[in-house]
Amino acid sequence: NAGVTQTPKFRILKIGQSMTLQCAQDMNHNYMYWYRQDPGMGLKLIYYSVGAGITDKGEVPNGYNVSRSTTEDFPLRLELAAPSQTSVYFCASSSPLGEGPGELFFGEGSRLTVL
Amino acid sequence: KNEVEQSPQNLTAQEGEFITINCSYSVGISALHWLQQHPGGGIVSLFMLSSGKKKHGRLIATINIQEKHSSLHITASHPRDSAVYICAAPDKLTSGSRLTFGEGTQLTVNP
Numbered sequence: 115n116a117g118v119t120q121t122p123k124f125r126i127l128k129i130g131q132s133m134t135l136q137c138a139q140d141m142n143h144n145y146m147y148w149y150r151q152d153p154g155m156g157l158k159l160i161y162y163s164v165g166a167g168i169t170d171k172g173e174v175p176n177g178y179n180v181s182r183s184t185t186e187d188f189p190l191r192l193e194l195a196a197p198s199q200t201s202v203y204f205c206a207s208s209s210p211l212g213e214g215p216g217e218l219f220f221g222e223g224s225r226l227t228v229l
Numbered sequence: 230k231n232e233v234e235q236s237p238q239n240l241t242a243q244e245g246e247f248i249t250i251n252c253s254y255s256v257g258i259s260a261l262h263w264l265q266q267h268p269g270g271g272i273v274s275l276f277m278l279s280s281g282k283k284k285h286g287r288l289i290a291t292i293n294i295q296e297k298h299s300s301l302h303i304t305a306s307h308p309r310d311s312a313v314y315i316c317a318a319p320d321k322l323t324s325g326s327r328l329t330f331g332e333g334t335q336l337t338v339n340p
Contacts (some may be wrong), residue, residue, distance in 0.1 A: 185289075212260060214258065214260060214326065215262075215319065216277065218262060218264070218274045
């Protein structure tokens, strides 16, 4: 099993450019998440999905969009990149367990710099 | 939102010492997660527990549901344990599928 695969691992963008961070999981997990982590800070939830066709905003959704057309894929779109979006982005997935997520599986992270 | 607080924020220990990291949360939950973030940035799940205690090698996690408190212990600490340890709790007040993360505890174990 590949687990959670994120691409690209590194990217430099110019202000105003757009890009998509890809995330794929092969564990048939319903729950998928996008987080950002700024230097020295904790994880902040951008968007999440509880299943194909269902997405919802997290704590810091502004400037981002997501879609979930399949169980496996959960791409994160950055429109009109800004320096404030310079961060490390993590995708994660899990299956539901009881009232919340089960064990979390994280991608390796995508380091994005906006200049 | 379920408030999650960790302590200490930073911890430096000598190799072999017993380590304890604490996590408190404000809203009752079904299970609490402990994660480890390596110096290189990768994040792995260590434990998910809803009651009592779990052990994996030198790592032990305990939880007291009534007191809304969990601890992560590392016995016979080693420099390779140096990492950020993060606890996370389901955010039942908004959506149980979301997690609220603590700010993390930076652990440094010196040889």
